[in-house]
Amino acid sequence: MPLRARLRQDYPLLIMVAPAIVLLLLFVYVPLIGNVIAFMDYQPFISIQDSPWVGLANFQALFADPAFWNAVANTLEITLLQLVLFFPVPIALALLVHSLVRPWLRALTQSTYSPADTYANKLATVMARGKVPDLVVFPAAPVPARFPQLLDSLFTDLTEHLSGDAVTKYPNLANRPSNNWQACRVNGKIYGVPVSSSPFNMVLMTRPDLIERFGGDTAKIADKDDFLSLCTELTSRRANRYALGGATDASGVNLATDFVNGMFGVPHRWSHEGQKLTSMYETDQWLEALTYTKKLWDAGVFHPDSPSMQRAQAKTYYQNGTVLMYEDGIKSLSDSSIPKGIVVDAMAPIGAEGGRGISYQSPSMASFTAIRKSDKGRVEELLRVLDYLAAPYASEEWRNVNWGEEDVHFTTEPDNSLVPTDKGLAERAPSCLYALVNGPSALAVKKPAPTKDTLTRMHTYQEETDPTLLADPTVGFYSPTAASAGSATLTVVGAGTDYVLGRKSLDDVKAAVATWKSRVGDKMRSEYLQSLDG
Structure with missing residues (x-):
């Protein structure tokens, strides 16, 4: 192509880079002209053009000065010392310290950290390069595009290592509850080791101390009518007191959503019966739950x-008594930031017409750690490391990993609490090992511990709720459409919220569901069924 034609075609690009080229010329190349002073008898108080030209005289004087060659020798010596001290010596020192501090787990790790809000982008960049680390942590959500294909091409199928009797080689991993492994299984294959979390998800937090003071009793709530009566009784606009508080997050507006949906038996995202897969948005139960929330x-x-x-803000209102109930995560029951004297509890699920409702079970997994494709010996070695890290709370392995060597890095008090020594405080460094795998859940809190009353309430809630847990049948199965259906789903959720708030009709909600089905829902159903039946 002729130069003139190329200039005509690319002139917008040339205009874009022109300012950068001008700045480069002005501040990088034009100042190079000043190097001419090396050939002049330059005096700072007169201009360059007025300084006399001396040619190579400055260089002759430099090379004739003994101090110059002494400076050259010192520079070369320092450079060689830097090469030795700044490269191999730190590595050797790190290996030495590592062998002294943790002789029971000889594994050299080089970790890459990334903040949670940028982790997905960082992970995508690493995966695109194709040169992945031995161990990679995949969050439960969101998962990368073409997730099964990614796992199949770069990571080891661990099914033969962790299924049946084979898992007995790794007793700590074998000790994990079966529901921890569901989300590690992608389209029928086990691709990782789980970092477990609680199976309990959102709970309806209550203030029993205030509820009882205002004449209520959550223990007597048997159905939807009882719950509405309780909420009406507790609410006093004059006193700026409300039975319920809502909250907005990335998934929309939460108006006690999980509790009410569970009351009416709304499926956990999908319902799978035989060859039929039904979205929660397609059910009458979801519309009934919306209508009740509107009420x-x-x-x-x-x-x-x-x-x-x-x-x-909802949490603040809950603590100061402005709202007496709101939905939050299960960890809120043991929140150490709650001021002393406030009594917290959670209401177990109830059925709309009486009996038990349902509670949505979390995937019981915050993330899982996949192993890069390697030879069998290397895979088994890494599994042994992960098995060691998955030891139960307070076990010898747990103490070794988290605290170091007894009587060197920590001491054990008569009440079995661990106290770091000065050496332990100096040598224990932040670690990312907890992000690779963890042991079974254990309640271990700093002093002051929750009161016996709080612990009893937590235990009672979990004991009552455990039989009502409902799992999402699509956990562990992948739908490419679902991975990018967030905006379409938010449209449906938003239509439901607008109906509750009186901005839209129920027909508008049904129309939004129909649009969702045609855009993404039917395709998601087909993809999930293909995986479920495969």
Whole structure:
């Protein structure tokens, strides 16, 4: 192509780079002209053009000066010392310290950290290069595009290592509950070791101390009518007190959503019966739950700021008594930041017409650690390392990994608590090992520990709720469409919220569901069924 034609074609690009080229010329290349002073008898108080030209005289004087060659020798000596001290010596020292501090787990690790909000992008960059580390942590959500193909091409199928009797080689991994492994199984293959989390997800937090003071009793709530009556009784606009508080997050507005959905038996995302897969949005139960939530809203039992309230604000209102119930994660029951004297509890699921409702079970896994494709010996070695890290709380392995060597890095008090020594404080460094795998869940809190009353309430709630847990049948199965269906799903959720708040009709909600089905829902169903039946 002729130069003129190329310039005409690319002139927008040339205009874009022109400012950068001008800056480069002005601040990088033009100053190079000043190097001419090396050939002049330059005086700072007169201009360059007025300084006399001396040619190579400055260089002759430099090479004739004994101090110059002494400086050259010193520079070469320092450079060689830097090569030795700044490269191999730190590695050797790190290996030496590592062997002294943790002789029971001889594994050299080089870790790459990334903040949670940028981890997905960092992970995508690493995967695109194709040169992946031995161990890679995949969050439970969101998962990368073409996830099964990615795992199949770069990571080891661990099914033969961790299924049946084979898993007995790794007793700590074998000790994990079966539900921890569900999300590690992608389209029928085990691709990782789980970092477990609680099977309990969102709970309806309550303030029993205040509820009882205002004449209520959550233990007597048997059905939807009882719950509405309780909320009405507890609410006093004059006293700025509301039975329920809502919260807004990435998934939409939460108006006690999980509790109400569980009350009406709404499926956990999908319902799988035989060859039929039904979305929660396609069910009558979901529409009934929306209609009931609208009834609660119209009764004025929600704090009026609920549709725009952040969860932190809802928590503040809960603690100061402005709202007496709101939904939050299970960890809120043992939140150490709750002021002393506040009594916290959670309401077990109830059925709309009586009996038990349902509670949505979390995947019981925060993430899983996959192993890069390697020879069998290397895979088994890495599994042994992960097995060691998965030891139960307070075991010898757990103490070794988290605390170091007894009487060197920590001491054990008469009450069995561990106290770091000065050496332990100096040598124990932050570690990412906890992110690779963890042991079984254990309640271990710093002093002051929760009161016996709090622990009893937590235990009672979990004991009552455990039989009602409902798992998502699509966990462990992949739908490419689902991975990018977030905006379409939020549209349906938003239509439901608008109906509750009186901005839209129920017909509008049904129309939104129909649009969702045609855009993504039917395709997601087909992809999930293909995986489920495969």
